[in-house]
Amino acid sequence: MPLRTFDGIAVETPHARIPGSKSLTNRALLLAAAAEGTTVLSAPLVSEDTIAFRGALEQLGVRVSAEPGDGHWHVRGLGGGPLGDARVHCGDAGTAARFLPPFTATGQGLFYFDGSLQLRARPMRPLIDALTRLGVTVHVGRGGRLPLVVEGGGLQGGRIVLDSDLSSQYLSGLLMAAPLLSRPLTIDVPHLVSRPYVDMTLALMRHFGAHVERSGNRITTRPGGYVARDLPVEPDASSASYFFAAAAATGRSVTVRGLGRHSLQGDLGFARVLRLAGAEVTVGDNETTVRGPDSLRGGFTIDMGDISDTFMTLAAVAPLADAPITITGIAHTRLKESDRISAVARNLRACGILVEEDADRITVHPGVPRPTTIACYRDHRIAMSFAVLNLASSAGFALDDPACVDKTFPGFHAELRRLMSNPVVPTDSEEHR
Ligand SMILES: O=C(O)C1=C[C@@H](OP(=O)(O)O)[C@@H](O)[C@H](O)C1
Numbered sequence: 001m002p003l004r005t006f007d008g009i010a011v012e013t014p015h016a017r018i019p020g021s022k023s024l025t026n027r028a029l030l031l032a033a034a035a036e037g038t039t040v041l042s043a044p045l046v047s048e049d050t051i052a053f054r055g056a057l058e059q060l061g062v063r064v065s066a067e068p069g070d071g072h073w074h075v076r077g078l079g080g081g082p083l084g085d086a087r088v089h090c091g092d093a094g095t096a097a098r099f100l101p102p103f104t105a106t107g108q109g110l111f112y113f114d115g116s117l118q119l120r121a122r123p124m125r126p127l128i129d130a131l132t133r134l135g136v137t138v139h140v141g142r143g144g145r146l147p148l149v150v151e152g153g154g155l156q157g158g159r160i161v162l163d164s165d166l167s168s169q170y171l172s173g174l175l176m177a178a179p180l181l182s183r184p185l186t187i188d189v190p191h192l193v194s195r196p197y198v199d200m201t202l203a204l205m206r207h208f209g210a211h212v213e214r215s216g217n218r219i220t221t222r223p224g225g226y227v228a229r230d231l232p233v234e235p236d237a238s239s240a241s242y243f244f245a246a247a248a249a250t251g252r253s254v255t256v257r258g259l260g261r262h263s264l265q266g267d268l269g270f271a272r273v274l275r276l277a278g279a280e281v282t283v284g285d286n287e288t289t290v291r292g293p294d295s296l297r298g299g300f301t302i303d304m305g306d307i308s309d310t311f312m313t314l315a316a317v318a319p320l321a322d323a324p325i326t327i328t329g330i331a332h333t334r335l336k337e338s339d340r341i342s343a344v345a346r347n348l349r350a351c352g353i354l355v356e357e358d359a360d361r362i363t364v365h366p367g368v369p370r371p372t373t374i375a376c377y378r379d380h381r382i383a384m385s386f387a388v389l390n391l392a393s394s395a396g397f398a399l400d401d402p403a404c405v406d407k408t409f410p411g412f413h414a415e416l417r418r419l420m421s422n423p424v425v426p427t428d429s430e431e432h433r
């Protein structure tokens, strides 16, 4: 555990309490639902997105019971796809809308999917087309988005080319359904964004006993289904990014336990990005510590296409750096809870910061943010990113929708206040491990 000494007194680096990973929780819920037997998930994320996912599975006949305090969820698997007609509401959760239709295509019945207005605006066409080419009947309106109806039973296996340059979630959804099929499925993926999420999908499929092989851009699954296997859920690395950025931008130190070099989450890479901004980053076996520099360094360009949920975290603190920061590879973030490039640019401009924006990139120039009301666009990550800038710059922002953080991190504002009310740690002290 990182310790620092001040005149011989050892002080433990403050620990941020980060809730479980959304992506691990929702994948594990689905794989446990498809498995033979009962799975226990420890420390699942309990937030709007995972409650929506869990509710959607319950609508499909899966029994999930929670121990008091929600520290463990018990999922009784169906041992295959769902049976019987169902209406499935996905809330705001992109993972539910993209992971569950392929799962229902392996079952029997008619499955009606819908979501919030925000989710209805997000693209589904690549997944619908892929399912249709594999023989599934999908009824969908003209926009090619939610709501839609999947007819179960059509998915058998085969070969398909799936472009995943808008989202990796279509690929993850098809992959997780594939071991339930009667024949192998081979998917060629010429373009892929958010690659680490697909690595996470393959790792969890294997954890639940699936046979899946990858060779270059080709992934092949074999029939065989899943078996229940308990899973401890890591803290969410995207959520941790706000605390790492807050430390980097204020010259403090923060440690997150449970996120170390063996993490399944690509977004832990955000901590390494902060090294470019002058932070000292230690990724241990089971924890990560970020120690901020005296002042944040800019003057670099970074492709964040693989870890794009964290680009707003960097963009929001970028005005505090000593030179411009350019973030590239993020075109697909225009299709998430909000058009994220545009949402970040508008808010930074509203606080007087010079920003250049292109289809797939943003450049943020140094400046002193002035108070304004941040438009969150009901996007949890806009709210959390600008809460960090507010703290680090003392700009005195208001957020127009602070509660939208509940999508993935209820309690975010209280935790940021708790952690960052610690006195700033001097930077000339020694560090010991
Ligand atoms: O598979 C997942 O769990 C996710 C994949 C990413 O989406 P895209 O693949 O659409 O970039 C990420 O933004 C999202 O928060 C979670």
Ligand SMILES: C=C(OP(=O)(O)O)C(=O)O
Residues within 6 Å of the ligand: 092, 093, 094, 095, 309, 336, 337, 381, 408
């Ligand atoms: C893009 C996100 O969520 P979703 O799973 O709804 O795509 C996100 O959490 O940043």
